[in-house]
Amino acid sequence: MNAPLRKAGVVILVLFGLLFANLNWVQAYKGDEYRTTDRNGRVRVAEYEIPRGVIEAGGQALAESKATDGELKFLRVYPEKQVYAPIVGYKPVGGAEVGIERSEDEFLSGASDKLFADRISAMFTGEEPAGGNVVLSIKPKAQEVAWKQLTNNERGAKKGSAVAIDPRTGAIQALVTMPSYDPNPLASHDDKVSGAAYKKLNEDKDKPLLNRATSENYPPGSTMKVIIAAAALKNGYTQSSEIQAGPEYIAPGSGAPIRNAEAETCPSSKVTLKEALTDSCNTGFARLGVELGGDKVKKEAQAWGFEQEDLTIGSLRDGGLPVTASRTGAMQNADGSIDQAALAQSSIGQREVRMTTVQGALMAATVANGGRQMRPYLVQQELSPDRRPIYNADPTTLRTPIDSKVAGDLKEMMVSVVENGTGKRAQIDGYEVGGKTGTAQNAEGADPHGWFVGFAFNDKGQPVSAVCVMLENVSGGHASAEAARIAGKIMKAAAGGGGD
């Protein structure tokens, strides 16, 4: 019986060898992965050991950590709920953060190298360690007005977004999207509560979790004419150059005529460039686009920021809310030559042209800032736990699509739009306001989108705010007029003139 007993001993050795090998796999090979995975409760507990820093704007807390009695020592709360959700985002327990909570995660959690010295000194002074604080460039007044005006718009539009930028620096003054969501339940320590809240939001057909200002692009309609006008001004046209217009235009090689929004818009065969922009003359700009040619139109749009894939709005150093690229779309025939009909329609912001609300605001800001497009940002300052500045935003130029001469011409033409043309509802007392409206067809039988891009100069001649308002599927005609009205209110608030 001894031989089989010895073999049984070998079997046990083999089984234990398997156990040992598997333990090596689990503890040594997979160790790092298991130690840091979101499902590891230890990661969560450690993460909530110290209070995550505050996200604030204008002295107002937008995200803060409240001490609890639970296993996780701090609860993340968002006092302003829906209003700031698209910017601040949220930090779920054991999941991926969203918004500034994501891009500034290292700093807020205190793990950033920038806070290394603070961690060391906290060790010696016995201070409770804490995460760093992030100050946003948002102007709470402008943000609140934008949210209120957008959600209470006079046309009952259910979706839309608005962005306001300081043209001189690129600082975002307001960024709202509608519908929005309350981030508080998503940050709940109870997985069931957060899971149910997320499921409900995620399945909502109106997509409240979607940031419509940064992540969606739409046909820009007549706001595109600013770019066509810029291309024309660069190519020998002046404000008073006469361009061909008329009630109807049929591009070479196509049957479908382009008409104007109203019969009284540029019915005469010739109008000046300025008049064409002021009255938003479709036939004039469609012809102009075809005359300039597809390459120039595309290049001009790119010069303003179209097709940029990697723009983020957060800290100027790195990260932030990713901005979807704006597109000019294909305008070619199958053989590669320019499709004139497509070019004509693209020149008035239809066909395959798509623009984000952020890009719209950048467009207006560029004109207002004399042609220099400043890189947009949200993070104004990073403060250590004891509120010592670690980082201050240092505005940088993103691109310069036009020189100051062209910018000056465009500014005059856009002021004319607000003073004499389609954008009258954007006027603000005491400010010189310019802009461009857009009414974009988007789907067969659907109400058009209403756009307004614009800027405001104060009495000292300084550009104080540039804005883009976008309302989806506005009923009742003149879709852009409501956008222009809201834009005026936001700019007034951003300029510090109050407003409601």
Added chain:
Amino acid sequence: MPRVPGTRTGRNAELGLLLFAMVIVALFGATAEINQLDKLSSSFWVPAALLTVLFVGLHLVVRFRAVYADPVLIPAVALINGLGVAFLRRMDLERAIARKEPIPGIFGAVGGRQLMWTLFALILAALLLVIVRDHKTVSRYAYTLGLVGIVLVMIPAVLPASISEVNGARLWIRIGSFSIQPGEFAKLALVSFFAYYLVRKREVLSLASRRFLGIDFPRGRDLGPVVTVWLLSLLVLVFEKDLGTALLYFGLFVVTLYVATERASWLIIGLLMFFGGVYVAYLLGASVGGPFANFYDRASVWLDPFADKFYNREFGGSYQLVQGLLGLGTGGLFGSGPGGGSPWIVPEVRTDFIFAGLGEEIGLFGLSALLVCYLLIVERGLRAALAVRDSFGKLVAGGLAFTLGLQVFVILGGITGLIPLTGQTTPFLSAGGSSLMANWLLVAMLLRISDAGRKPATGGPAVQAGGPKQPPAQLHGAMTEVIKP
């Protein structure tokens, strides 16, 4: 039994190793207290000291009642048992701190209860050593033990689920807050019965055969008992919903059968039957469901524990398994140190998942040492089987040692994701009296048999020390063997 002068008993070595093991246990307790309380309480040494007294007590019983017993068994088991108590006490401290309660007394909470259970288990082990002076006397009660074993196995399956089911497996008898796992004791009884039965039948089973593909296969009519036990273990699998227990009983039987007959064909048949049965149960679970569904679930969870659908499932999902794996991974090579980790995140960390909890704190190195201790116990048990002269003793010691090894493999393999998870206790480590008492009885039996094996043959010329051991030729010649107590 008088000691023969000039032979080594190893008793002093045993005492030395035992004290060394207790020092390790005391260090574990002290480190855990420092990590958790930021100070060392004045009574940190008391649990280790009490354990030392208990184990030295058993050592003294062995010194007088089983002089030649293997000296490694008690220290190895004592180390594991002691670490179990220390870890459970560490978990009690964790709970007391979290609830802002006073620190439990030496005999309070789970750790204190485990200390009490250790006392009872050691008393049982000592009683066995005192009462059973010769392991062959056990064979007198073989049929009784066989019946008791089968009844113990079947009880939880017959009882209503409300009494016997915990976490989907029906292995318990629960009355109020008191619960026992009869299966733990059943394995002792069944090994004794199998050994007796096989000693009586081994000639028939090993000689009558047909040759096929170069391997001797037994005759159909001799397959009866194997088939019976196979069916029994599959019934256990289906009705107690526990693969581990089924594997344990069947493995136990096949191995004793193999050892008794020296015929590899039994192993092949046994393995094919078992894994065939398991595979069929898996397929049935996938298609038919019903009583097989639980096993199918466990197998699917094992195949992909990190899948969301299993991880988020409220009952019978992989949350526990995954958290155990994450705990082990967090421990890494060296662990967080006793008291430095968060083992309370893993459900059932005091019982089924104690190995994962310990692994977080003592790391791969600590767990490897623990594995070596288990391996030592099993191989020492098998060595006792090799050394003892009678077939009954060989089968009992071999069967018990192998079963212990198999149980360690089944539960640790389950926790580390090597095989589907089953609700076995980790011998000597998990909180709970049944497991501790049954396994200490097992150790006592191994001590008794190793004593018989290492004892110099009284009156004989000498022990063949050093020289190659002679095969016990007289056993091979005998047609049937009579067990003489």
